[in-house]
Amino acid sequence: MTAIYQSAAWAALKEHVSTVDALHLRDLMQDEARCAALTAQHGDILLDFSRQRVTSETMDMLFNLCEAADLEGKRAAMFGGEKINTTEGRAVFHVALRAPRDATMCVDGKNVIPDVHEVLDRIGDFATRVRSGEFKGCTGKPLRNVVSVGIGGSYLGPEFVYEALRTDKEAAVQAAGRRLRFLANVDPVDAKRALEGLDPEETLVVVVSKTFTTAETMLNARTLKDWLVSHLKGKATTEAITKSHIVAVSTSVEKCQAFGVDAANIFGFWDWVGGRYSVCSAVGALPLALQYGYDAVKAFLAGAHDMDRHFLEAPLRQNLPVLLGVLGVWNSTFLGSACRALLPYSQALLRFAAHIQQVDMESNGKRVAIDGTELPFEAGEVDFGEPGTNGQHSFYQLIHQGRIVPCDFLGYCESPAPVSLAGEPVTNHDELMSNFFAQADALAYGKTAEQCAEEGVPEPLRPHKVFPGNRPSSSLLFPKLNAFSLGQLLALYEHRTGVQGFIWGVNSFDQWGVELGKQLASKASSTLEVRTELSKARSSNAVPEGFNPSTTAMLAHFLKHSAAGKLAAAEELATAK
Numbered sequence: 001m002t003a004i005y006q007s008a009a010w011a012a013l014k015e016h017v018s019t020v021d022a023l024h025l026r027d028l029m030q031d032e033a034r035c036a037a038l039t040a041q042h043g044d045i046l047l048d049f050s051r052q053r054v055t056s057e058t059m060d061m062l063f064n065l066c067e068a069a070d071l072e073g074k075r076a077a078m079f080g081g082e083k084i085n086t087t088e089g090r091a092v093f094h095v096a097l098r099a100p101r102d103a104t105m106c107v108d109g110k111n112v113i114p115d116v117h118e119v120l121d122r123i124g125d126f127a128t129r130v131r132s133g134e135f136k137g138c139t140g141k142p143l144r145n146v147v148s149v150g151i152g153g154s155y156l157g158p159e160f161v162y163e164a165l166r167t168d169k170e171a172a173v174q175a176a177g178r179r180l181r182f183l184a185n186v187d188p189v190d191a192k193r194a195l196e197g198l199d200p201e202e203t204l205v206v207v208v209s210k211t212f213t214t215a216e217t218m219l220n221a222r223t224l225k226d227w228l229v230s231h232l233k234g235k236a237t238t239e240a241i242t243k244s245h246i247v248a249v250s251t252s253v254e255k256c257q258a259f260g261v262d263a264a265n266i267f268g269f270w271d272w273v274g275g276r277y278s279v280c281s282a283v284g285a286l287p288l289a290l291q292y293g294y295d296a297v298k299a300f301l302a303g304a305h306d307m308d309r310h311f312l313e314a315p316l317r318q319n320l321p322v323l324l325g326v327l328g329v330w331n332s333t334f335l336g337s338a339c340r341a342l343l344p345y346s347q348a349l350l351r352f353a354a355h356i357q358q359v360d361m362e363s364n365g366k367r368v369a370i371d372g373t374e375l376p377f378e379a380g381e382v383d384f385g386e387p388g389t390n391g392q393h394s395f396y397q398l399i400h401q402g403r404i405v406p407c408d409f410l411g412y413c414e415s416p417a418p419v420s421l422a423g424e425p426v427t428n429h430d431e432l433m434s435n436f437f438a439q440a441d442a443l444a445y446g447k448t449a450e451q452c453a454e455e456g457v458p459e460p461l462r463p464h465k466v467f468p469g470n471r472p473s474s475s476l477l478f479p480k481l482n483a484f485s486l487g488q489l490l491a492l493y494e495h496r497t498g499v500q501g502f503i504w505g506v507n508s509f510d511q512w513g514v515e516l517g518k519q520l521a522s523k524a525s526s527t528l529e530v531r532t533e534l535s536k537a538r539s540s541n542a543v544p545e546g547f548n549p550s551t552t553a554m555l556a557h558f559l560k561h562s563a564a565g566k567l568a569a570a571e572e573l574a575t576a577k
């Protein structure tokens with residue numbers, strides 16, 4: 001297959017850029033037929049991409065590019081369980097995690113759906129027993145608190161969904177009297193914050209790790225095990241404490257058992273689930289079912305599945321993930337915007353951008369094509385975002401008058417927590433949404449020097465008050481935020497990332513780029529080992545070996561200034577033994 005960047009479709013788009021550069025959204029938005037054509041709908045979800053710098057010709061060319069990239073073939077291969085993650089020799093089958101029980105979806109000729117639902121059933125049963133108090137702590141107390149220990153894909157997705165459902169009426173009822181905390185960072189501050197105010201007798205620790213080898217997660221898991229044992233040791237054996245207070249989610253049952261987790265308390269998933277695509281597995285399903293009940297999880301999975309069907313079956317021109325994907329490729333590869341802003345006008349989605357940062361940037365932040373050849377263009381976008389209207393008072397100055405940053409605006413017609421004050425002309429949600437509508441238009445239309453003059457802006461100030469406009473954005477309008485629509489939103493953005501990777505010809509499902517930093521970190525960590533090198537800590541002037549001059553100097557500075565803390569820690573340990 002010809003490399004996509006050598007295709008006629010790619011060359012045509014390159015050529016077409018100058019045509020679009022001669023146009024301004026201010027004029028394009030006057031064309032009602034164009035605006036109507038640049039919308040798409042899935043059920044009650046409306047996507048309006050008329051504020052994208054495209055004409056119908058641009059869209060035709062982008063769909064030619066999809067054909068040249070064999071997008072539909074690659075999509076079918078993914079849904080067919082083929083091992084499209086060639087560098088790891090794995091299928092990419094997160095869609096199977098949310099398929100109905102009667103579906104048949106195979107990897108290596110084996111239908112994986114029975115296994116998927118066997119784990120989901122166990123999660124439903126376990127969550128019900130913990131929430132009812134049938135499954136108790138080792139001292140007989142109900143386990144009201146859950147601390148989910150995991151990082152990256154074993155944390156960001158579950159936390160995004162947890163935060164999003166906190167203000168959902170039904171979910172809030174189900175969460176009454178319960179606490180769910182996340183511990184991701186190896187920074188001891190994160191452990192302190194996660195455990196703040198928690199009674200160990202009422203706390204269940206869920207250790208979440210696809211590999212069960214990630215350094216941060218395993219050290220945090222040992223730290224929390226130590227916390228439980230040190231507080232409960234007078235009341236039960238370590239084995240009994242572990243059996244009642246520690247469960248695990250992983251693809252490696254053996255490693256979980258080696259950590260001491262009882263086999264009945266291990267919830268598996270499979271290597272065909274990428275970490276950053278794992279929120280629909282036990283990674284998300286278990287902590288969320290413990291907090292909100294299993295019905296919320298079922299609704300979330302059903303929403304994701306609904307979007308999977310849409311992605312698989314809808315014609316490309318009416319296919320929301322495909323439209324968002326091709327527009328992302330157009331803005332970044334052809335119009336040269338390296339960044340993209342995710343702007344949910346919903347405070348409940350405060351952790352959405354963080355999750356999509358990993359989904360998108362760990363997937364498409366690649367320098368070589370899937371066959372290993374170097375790419376002559378930059379793949380991947382730099383994603384960032386903040387809920388509206390907060391972002392308006394932070395980085396919107398730049399997106400209006402600084403560099404061009406394509407934006408995705410997300411909004412909901414209904415608020416999960418409506419407020420309307422007597423005497424106020426609009427409800428609080430309407431006030432929020434008026435900004436949702438206004439900001440996209442302000443970016444598109446801008447304000448000219450002539451308009452500034454008409455407003456009486458003094459000459460010298462005009463250049464500062466001109467808004468160039470012509471800044472692209474898409475607007476997504478959902479009816480309301482609940483577990484089902486959250487599943488739809490998640491799958492929409494997962495598939496958007498997949499579409500871009502399929503077009504760019506990269507492997508969106510591996511992440512070799514995270515390894516070097518980890519290797520160097522474990523090398524540095526061995527230098528900073530305290531417990532066995534008690535003596536070394538005393539002589540804080542020990543010069544670390546094996547590093548470049550600047551790292552050596554920094555390590556020496558760190559050792560010098562942290563020796564005191566370490567000495568205290570080491571002596572405390574020595575006396576404790």
Ligand SMILES: O=P(O)(O)OC[C@H]1O[C@](O)(CO)[C@@H](O)[C@@H]1O
Nearest residue numbers: 152153154209210211214275514
């Ligand atoms: O779930 P695990 O195996 O602990 O990995 C955590 C995260 O670390 C990464 O491998 C990156 O380092 C992510 O891809 C993954 O989501």
